[in-house]
Amino acid sequence: MSKLDNKKFMVCCANGAGSSLMMKMTLQKVLDKNGIKPASIHHCALSEGKSAAINQDIVFCARNFKNTFADAEKKGVTVIGLKNIMSAPEMEQALKDADLLD
Amino acid sequence: MKGILSKIVERGHYKFVDHVDTWQEAVKLSTDTLVETGYCDADYYDQIVKCIEKYGPYVVFEHYVAMPHSQEGVTGVHKTSVGFMRVKDIVSFGKDEAGEEKEAKLFFTLASENPDEHLSNIQSLMAVFMNEPLLDALMEANTPEDILAAEDKYYTEEF
Numbered sequence: 001m002s003k004l005d006n007k008k009f010m011v012c013c014a015n016g017a018g019s020s021l022m023m024k025m026t027l028q029k030v031l032d033k034n035g036i037k038p039a040s041i042h043h044c045a046l047s048e049g050k051s052a053a054i055n056q057d058i059v060f061c062a063r064n065f066k067n068t069f070a071d072a073e074k075k076g077v078t079v080i081g082l083k084n085i086m087s088a089p090e091m092e093q094a095l096k097d098a099d100l101l102d
Numbered sequence: 103m104k105g106i107l108s109k110i111v112e113r114g115h116y117k118f119v120d121h122v123d124t125w126q127e128a129v130k131l132s133t134d135t136l137v138e139t140g141y142c143d144a145d146y147y148d149q150i151v152k153c154i155e156k157y158g159p160y161v162v163f164e165h166y167v168a169m170p171h172s173q174e175g176v177t178g179v180h181k182t183s184v185g186f187m188r189v190k191d192i193v194s195f196g197k198d199e200a201g202e203e204k205e206a207k208l209f210f211t212l213a214s215e216n217p218d219e220h221l222s223n224i225q226s227l228m229a230v231f232m233n234e235p236l237l238d239a240l241m242e243a244n245t246p247e248d249i250l251a252a253e254d255k256y257y258t259e260e261f
Contacts, residue, residue: 017172018169019169063200084163084164
């Protein structure tokens with residue numbers, strides 16, 4: 001059983017139409033590789049994500065948008081800003097750094 | 103293997119340019135073929151430019167790849183496709199918030215009207231964006247035949 005099983009994930013980009021879908025695919029790849037079954041993976045635009053973040057466990061975004069989620073982060077949501085949204089190794093390492101993945 | 107690049111060539115959604123002065127002009131040029139074929143309206147590029155001005159150059163990825171696009175439910179997009187443009191000289195989008203210079207030579211501009219086709223395009227594009235030998239070949243492309251040859255030689259759905 002992984003710490004990430006049954007967690008609620010959100011991937012967020014400016015428009016919710018392009019890079020968030022790519023981030024979702026990257027995340028799916030990382031979760032599959034590690035045999036993790038998430039409760040949900042929601043993808044959306046920043047405008048929606050800003051208020052929705054508080055109901056999530058882990059939020060991914062491009063690193064320049066990380067500050068958008070400062071409030072959610074203060075309330076215990078894990079917020080991860082990525083340099084390369086398409087890099088599965090970077091995402092995996094970030095989850096390890098957050099002590100969410102062995 | 104036949105993938106997104108073949109589709110781009112079949113639809114005539116490609117353009118080869120030597121130099122552009124600004125990223126705004128590059129974004130406009132990258133939508134030209136989509137406008138000419140009725141996939142989007144002439145002012146679609148303006149919405150993309152406004153988005154990038156508002157949020158920063160987050161549409162520029164590694165290895166000189168840019169994916170200009172606007173929101174879901176945007177106005178003025180009639181059909182789903184990807185407009186490809188290769189620029190010889192580097193186009194600068196300025197620095198992102200981490201101070202990293204964002205530069206592009208390959209443009210993959212998204213027009214999205216049909217969510218399913220859009221998702222499949224994004225999936226294929228991701229396989230292209232992670233494939234450095236393919237990107238290198240595309241940066242050297244001068245004709246649609248070059249695009250097809252690059253796809254043939256390097257494209258794979260695994261990434």
